[in-house]
Amino acid sequence: MATFGTPSSAGVPESITSQTAVLPLDDEEALENFFAEHGDKLAAVIIEGIPANNGLLIQRHDYIRLIRALTEKHGALMIFDEVITGFRLGLGGAAAYYGITPDLLTYGKSIGGGMPVGAFGGRAEIMDMLSPLGPVYQAGTLSGNPLAMVAGYTTLKKLEDGKIYKELEEKNRRFVTDITEQLRDCKVNIAGVASIFWIVFQPELPRSAQTINNAGITHYNRIHEKVLNRGIYLPPSGYEVCFISSVHPDNMLANTANTLANIIRQEAHSWNN
């Protein structure tokens, strides 16, 4: 939605949105003030620990830990959206990256081994609220679909020894360093964590949506078209992130880094920011 400048979706009634507050990221003061005023009435705080849906906005550990401390103090749940980061950063996802334990976590994407799976989990006390133990009923056409469950289970089993994470991290680190070194004189940055990277057209890596240089998205669109003509398919929106896979061979990554860096350098001449 960031691509189209849309903050929300049609069809969500005001009675729902009025019960939700959206706070700016990377802002301890906004959090403290909000908790001081509303903390004791708050059900939960939900956050994508490493937002990877609107750029790759790697947060400061202190900021995430403050959310954990404030929710604990006020008896609100902390829900981590790990749909992108879960089992991708490592077995412990973004929660392990920050060294915190949320009360609930949501998962999707990589846990399905290519099949469509969504899941959530958390403290036993909360999960026991689900039917048949508790009063919360959760079911659906595709819930527990056997094919998807077997694909997901097999994938998670393969991830268990952690080998692939080390391999992916190393591939991504090399790729990101390679491009960054080639673009040292351009105002381009690559945010990278585990097997995820994101190309940013500004000297500092942003940590919030407000600090993303939106003019960079125009640069991205031109670069997207040029590299596509060379056989490199980047995500169609500059707000989307890229993922390194275990099946990307090193020589392919090196060629991609060179092509991307060359095209970005050519384009950079026409930027006047």
Ligand SMILES: Cc1ncc(COP(=O)(O)O)c(C=O)c1O
């Ligand atoms: C970070 C994040 N959270 C939630 C979702 C939605 O997940 P689902 O389609 O399983 O509801 C997505 C889907 O793209 C996502 O990227």
